[in-house]
Amino acid sequence: MDAAGQLPLRVGFVGAGRMAQAIAQGLIQAGKVEAQHVLASAPTDRNLCHFRALGCQTTHLNKEVLQSCSLVIFATKPHVLPVVLTEVAHVVTAEHILVSVAAGVSLSILEELLPPNTRVLRVSPNLPCVVQEGAMVIARGRHARGSETKLLQNLLEACGWCEEVPEAYVDIHTGLSGSGVAFVCTFSEALAEGAVKMGMPSDLAHRIAAQTLLGTAKMLLHEGRHPAQLRTEVCTPGGTTIYGLHALEQGGLRAATMSAVEAATGRAKELSRK
Template identity: 60%
Template sequence: MLSLQKPKIKMDPEINSQLKIGFIGAGNIAYGIAKGILSGNVLPANIQVSAPSLRNLGNFQELGISITHSNIEVVCGSDVIFLAVKPHLVSLVLNEISQHITDRHTVVSVAAGVTLATLEELLPENSVTIRLMPNLPCMVQEGALLFARGSHAKEEDGVLLRSLLHHCGLVEEGPEAWIDIHTGLSGSGVAFVYLFAEALAEGAVKMGMPSALAHSIASQTVLGAGRLLRDSGKHPAQLRSEVCTPGGTTIYGLHTLEQGGMRATTMSAVESATERARELGRKSAAGSRK
């Protein structure tokens, strides 16, 4: 039976086990978040997901999660709703479900660029909203997630979200102004890392290493470097300097990267992705007012 109000003790594992979680949208991000939530105390029977086609829903079925084509069914059966659709579909979906949102619901949007103001404008007055930006490594529970609370979301709502998502990876809260930056840094940044890993491997192939081996070593290099960076607590520049020896191979390679403008190009890539996220937010806001 659905609760009539939000639980008051947010970090209680028993409370989390009783929560009803809904996903509107069945893409990779929704799947990764669902896997993380299932690693906690939420049972598959308490999660439901909707999507217009069966293309991705089978993945959720394999996790024991109920599937449907009805967004309204998900809303009526959930306490926390993850809105995981493309940004241009947010207005359409919220117009469909708005009348079914009550004061027991928490709406968590993972749509890039869609602001809290837009969400609150399209939902009933005093609706509890949270804007969350995860990234693809949530699928292997190594994600980087940043969220911002809406004007009616309390600190305990943030605590609840953290408790649900902590198995997904690093979960942090910040002001909404940081969300678009996080999109450029980590949401899009994942693809930047993949491009670098691809180029790293192709460099080895150019020098005569078999492609399969080169790509395997490149992926392990990225993984190992990332874990060392995270776990050591050292600044990237310090770790980089520890790899370099005077007149050695690494400093020669770094010199070539600097000649190619890698540092400035990467910074510009994060800036471009951030600005695009902001542009999507402006378009979403304009669409919601039509």
């Protein structure tokens, strides 16, 4: 028991892939949960070895996770999740808080596959959770209360930024932040290749491009300004930046980026309907 005489929180993971590993590592490193109180399940040892390296407990039985932990994060592939939920539904109790990070599986489907009144939440994470710089949103089911949402938010902030949103925003988040990682990488690559074209060595160009993205993001977040404000500060009359921005506008960067988020969001909604 802890200093307040309460039993320590036990967190379970059904599915032990990269996202589950990232969340577990964040929770443990931030001191939110002790490694010995984390239990993960997977069909084989291929991914469970990473949990063991963190000091966590592991099993091949999904129901054992439900029987041992009150907060359970389902991190399986989306098409596998309904099968897994059907398998463990008989051991779900009123004490459980169940969380899904599977893209495209709605709260209504989750609640339909689980016993009545089960407290269910959805989390949409993104890959930077691996380095504790994720952007995550939470949507709660009909029976989840604000206290469960706050508990989950507090835990997940060990992996980055986290906020509660209506479920309708989850697919948009997938298009903006989940797919957005690839969009940003494409832009970073293009920035570096422009420098390579002008004569800079590739390794150096890619490091500078990545650091430029990191520094810009920190300024936007820490100073709370709109991107247009920072862009205006960099853009002096007749200077280098305005010439570069003109070239980007001629290439349709802004419209293409908006279309990319729209296309990715549309696909996320399509997968949700399926």
